[in-house]
Amino acid sequence: MLRYVRASLEDQAKVEEFLRSIQDEGLLKEVSTLLSLTQGGLYLAIDDHDAIVGTAVITLPKRHEAYLGHVRLASPNQDRETLKDFASFQLEEARKLGAHVVRALASENDQLWATVLQEESEFKPVEKWVVGTFEGFQAPDVPPLEAGPAWAVDKERIREFMDQVTNPLWAENDLHIPSSLEPQDLENQFEVGGVAVAPQDGRLTVDSLALYRVRNTDAIDIKYFRSHGHYIRQLLDYLWLEARAWGVSKMRFGLNEQTASQIADTLQIPIQVEWAGSILVHYINHGLQAASV
The missing domain is CATH 3.40.630.30 (Gcn5-related N-acetyltransferase (GNAT))
Structure with a gap:
């Protein structure tokens, strides 16, 4: 059974090793910044052997708004149940942080994450976003x-x-x-x-x-x-x-x-x-x- 925790500075080396293993160079560059946040930051899915099998990010762009991102799993075939549990954990964590509005982005290539958010966590799509x-x-x-x-x-x-x-x-x-x-x-x-x-x-x-x-x-x-x-x-x-x-x-x-x-x-x-x-x-x-x- 997986457990979900907020990463600390002591986890940095282990986190960086995990991100290199899944070739997530973008998140790798942000690790130090995320670990230094006083609220939100980087969250980990840990298996029974204390190994990292997934990451997620929660930030608060505004006091009562949370953003969920960088959900990554070690398995190339993302497990729906794990994504469902991770999404539930993130929502509860966002609530504890005082968020009234929680947003997430789902890329065009990650329809499973979008489906889990909508069917399991009652997220609603509002519009499409482009960075370019x-x-x-x-x-x-x-x-x-x-x-x-x-x-x-x-x-x-x-x-x-x-x-x-x-x-x-x-x-x-x-x-x-x-x-x-x-x-x-x-x-x-x-x-x-x-x-x-x-x-x-x-x-x-x-x-x-x-x-x-x-x-x-x-x-x-x-x-x-x-x-x-x-x-x-x-x-x-x-x-x-x-x-x-x-x-x-x-x-x-x-x-x-x-x-x-x-x-x-x-x-x-x-x-x-x-x-x-x-x-x-x-x-x-x-x-x-x-x-x-």
């Missing part, structure tokens, strides 16, 4: 007149724009982890920068909005993007100019599939997909309603 990049677009030499950075005077216009959106999700700190986009998040973005809007004319309603950051690598990260379509090209032109000013040549994003496709169609550039799958959600407080697709 755009490359090869040439920014205009002249900044677009209609799009640019948002300022404090734009806050009310942006609030009115966002009031039309039901349960918006964004990639606040990690493009692979969608979380709720709340009014305070927008306020914080104004403080740290990285809000772009079109049109900029304060007399007009907002048509297109982007939340972004420029990392010290080779990409501008798009954390949220929404457009009614009238000024989408102008906003994208501005973002490419911003990227060029920072010396980066890629637009990397974590967005819902519909928005990613809208950008690809506008730029006429294919998406270089890094990850694609479904967002599933479970509400621990039964009074909360499921998000709209």
Whole structure:
């Protein structure tokens, strides 16, 4: 019988050995960070011989929101009962951590995990999520007149724009982890920068909005993007100019599939997909309603 425990720093060597054995280089790079978290972190499935046979991650992107990820089993043929038990354990752990909303991502290649979450743990699919990049677009030499950075005077216009959106999700700190986009998040973005809007004319309603950051690598990260379509090209032109000013040549994003496709169609550039799958959600407080697709 398996037991499920939260990994500690003392487990690091054993965890790293397990991850190398299943060739999970992505999670291997995050082990130290996950083991240092004060809440959530890396969780292990341990067999009767104290050997690791599976891993999972629980993080809290927001105080009352939990994210479940990196469920990996040693067996190449994942066992449904083990996945079911792991999912139940994660949900209970998320509840103990104070989460009201629990989200998980299921990749297109991991339908068993998606099925277990839905049939055994009452998760509901809400939308598809894509992490990827755009490359090869040439920014205009002249900044677009209609799009640019948002300022404090734009806050009310942006609030009115966002009031039309039901349960918006964004990639606040990690493009692979969608979380709720709340009014305070927008306020914080104004403080740290990285809000772009079109049109900029304060007399007009907002048509297109982007939340972004420029990392010290080779990409501008798009954390949220929404457009009614009238000024989408102008906003994208501005973002490419911003990227060029920072010396980066890629637009990397974590967005819902519909928005990613809208950008690809506008730029006429294919998406270089890094990850694609479904967002599933479970509400621990039964009074909360499921998000709209």
